[in-house]
Amino acid sequence: DNHFEQAFIDLGYDDVLNDFVLTENISGVTSLDVNNQSISDLTGIEDFTALTELICYVNQLTSLDVSNNTALNNLNFSGNQLTSIDVSNNTALTVLACSENQLTSLDVSNNTALINLYSHYNQLISLDVSNNTSLEKFYCHSNNLIHLNMKNGVTWQLANDGGYFPNFNATNNSLTCIEVNEEDVDWATENWTYENNNIDEGVEF
Numbered sequence: 561d562n563h564f565e566q567a568f569i570d571l572g573y574d575d576v577l578n579d580f581v582l583t584e585n586i587s588g589v590t591s592l593d594v595n596n597q598s599i600s601d602l603t604g605i606e607d608f609t610a611l612t613e614l615i616c617y618v619n620q621l622t623s624l625d626v627s628n629n630t631a632l633n634n635l636n637f638s639g640n641q642l643t644s645i646d647v648s649n650n651t652a653l654t655v656l657a658c659s660e661n662q663l664t665s666l667d668v669s670n671n672t673a674l675i676n677l678y679s680h681y682n683q684l685i686s687l688d689v690s691n692n693t694s695l696e697k698f699y700c701h702s703n704n705l706i707h708l709n710m711k712n713g714v715t716w717q718l719a720n721d722g723g724y725f726p727n728f729n730a731t732n733n734s735l736t737c738i739e740v741n742e743e744d745v746d747w748a749t750e751n752w753t754y755e756n757n758n759i760d761e762g763v764e765f
Contacts, residue, residue, distance in 0.1 A: 561601040563619075567594040583607050595619070595636075605629065616640075617657070626650060637661070638678065647671060658682070659699070668692060679703070680729070690739075697727035705733035710748075711741050728758050737764050 565581060568574040573589065574581045586608055593615040600620040606628040608614075614632060616624075618639035626632060627649045635650065636657035643662045647653060648670045655676045656668065663682040668674060669691045676697040679687065684703040689695060690711040700708065708730060730738065738759070740748050748765040752758035 561599050561603065563597050563599045564594065564602060564604065567597050567599070590631075592616075612652075633673075654694075699727070699729045700733070701729040702732040705730070705735050707739075708733075708735055709739045711739050711744075713741055713744070728752060730763070731757060731760050733760060735760060735763050740765050 562577060565574060565577055565579065568581050568586070569577065573585045581604065588610050589608055590610050591613040592608060592611060595615050596618040598620060599616065600622070602616065602621060602624055605614070606625060609628060610631060611629045612631050613634040614626065614629065615636045617636050621637060621640040621642060624637055624642060624645060626635065627646060630649050631652060632650050633652045634655040635647070635653060636655070638657045638659040638661070640661050642658070643664060645658060645663065645666070647656065648667065651670055652673060653671045654673050656671065656674060657678040658666070659678045660681045663679070663684060666679055666684055666687060668677065668689060672691050673694060674692045675694050677689065677692065677695060678697070678699050680699045680701045680703065682703050684700065684705055686707040687700055687705060688709040689698065690709045693712045693714060695712065695714050738748070745765050752765070754761045
């Protein structure tokens with residue numbers, strides 16, 4: 561992608577727009593920010609094997625392969641046109657921002673280190689964050705969710721610590737019930753409410 565290569569040139573990793581970038585110039589790069597560059601294809605990203613941060617929001621991406629980028633802990637591709645993403649190899653992820661795409665499914669079961677998950681404004685029908693026991697921010701509003709599994713024990717831990725989890729928004733979906741662990745029901749019902757803009761009116765835990 562010429563826009564992708566131009567971003568390399570602007571960042572000093574390349575000097576000629578010729579559809580080639582020397583692998584030795586990029587293999588040690590740990591952070592790459594190419595947001596809002598009109599990029600439609602990130603082919604070549606697989607050679608950025610040392611990447612811990614990839615910021616590529618507001619482009620024209622319809623697909624993204626980060627299976628080789630196993631060191632990633634921050635991935636932000638919000639504001640693109642992806643319908644799917646495979647992050648099963650990205651077990652180090654602590655931040656995943658994929659809002660404003662066209663995702664119909666999202667599997668984060670392998671991403672057990674996730675702290676922040678921004679998955680709002682997609683077309684998700686079902687979402688399971690039961691393996692994501694470190695979540696602190698979770699936005700899944702404005703999807704088509706009919707099933708949400710939050711049986712990760714986060715609410716129970718917060719309740720025991722006297723903490724609060726205000727950074728949760730599941731509004732503007734088709735949910736009637738959100739799954740939480742049995743011991744979390746009372747805490748979730750009291751703290752995550754329609755009045756606090758956490759859930760739609762009538763949703764139960």
